[in-house]
Amino acid sequence: MTKSIFLALDFPNWKEARDFLDYNDLHGVPVKVGMELYYREGPQVIEYLKQKDHKIFLDLKLYDIPSTVMKAMQVISSLEVDMVNIHALGGSEMIQCAKEGLVRGNSSSRSKLIAVTVLTSMDQYVLNNEIGIPENVVDTTVKLSKTAKDNGADGVVCSVHEAVNIKDECGDHFITVTPGIRLIDSNINDQKRVATPSFAKKNGSDYLVIGRSITNSKHPRKAYEQAVKEWEDLL
Ligand SMILES: O=C(O)c1cc(=O)[nH]c(=O)n1[C@@H]1O[C@H](COP(=O)(O)O)[C@@H](O)[C@H]1O
Numbered sequence: 001m002t003k004s005i006f007l008a009l010d011f012p013n014w015k016e017a018r019d020f021l022d023y024n025d026l027h028g029v030p031v032k033v034g035m036e037l038y039y040r041e042g043p044q045v046i047e048y049l050k051q052k053d054h055k056i057f058l059d060l061k062l063y064d065i066p067s068t069v070m071k072a073m074q075v076i077s078s079l080e081v082d083m084v085n086i087h088a089l090g091g092s093e094m095i096q097c098a099k100e101g102l103v104r105g106n107s108s109s110r111s112k113l114i115a116v117t118v119l120t121s122m123d124q125y126v127l128n129n130e131i132g133i134p135e136n137v138v139d140t141t142v143k144l145s146k147t148a149k150d151n152g153a154d155g156v157v158c159s160v161h162e163a164v165n166i167k168d169e170c171g172d173h174f175i176t177v178t179p180g181i182r183l184i185d186s187n188i189n190d191q192k193r194v195a196t197p198s199f200a201k202k203n204g205s206d207y208l209v210i211g212r213s214i215t216n217s218k219h220p221r222k223a224y225e226q227a228v229k230e231w232e233d234l235l
Contacts, residue, residue, distance in 0.1 A: 118162075
């Protein structure tokens, strides 16, 4: 799959998501389906989006004991999405089981397994004082990325600010997916580690995830085009 921007479809139901895509003429753009939409609509939302030729990142961030994650991934693999994610914090055995589940569910699975490192809504203070991880954010994301890679993940979710370090340690083929993207003048909301699309491109991101900078914009189509332009100017 070519490097691209996933539009986060953080909507409460398929009708709202579909109306947004239709009204703003965003047919066929790569999309991310997260917990809110998936928990409401279930697997049929994936089928609807496939029928409309969207590439799909299914963002359910699995994080549980290894056998549970394996069985869940077995089910998810039948959806044949382009990317699916887990939390790297689940550790090596859970990551291996996620991969194993994808293969058991569908031996020719083409879904990329992506591990979330440190959520972009967290900063150094939270990591050190609330979670109890003493290292800084960059070292933590790099360590989690190495664990993810060594145990079968195809890439990670991280912020733009760690992507170069992760590429240095894990190699250029190891995928970096970066949310926390803001167009200039957008509200950062609950995100802490943010960056613009052009900064992301220069700093080791393979895929961007953008939600509210586009969905809350007065002109979502224009906002999407601006993001793509910033991104593609640098390709
Ligand atoms: O896995 C993700 O997609 C994810 C990981 C992360 O660390 N941070 C993060 O924001 N996300 C998702 O990326 C999207 C970002 O949305 P906006 O902040 O509105 O652009 C949301 O759907 C989040 O669930």
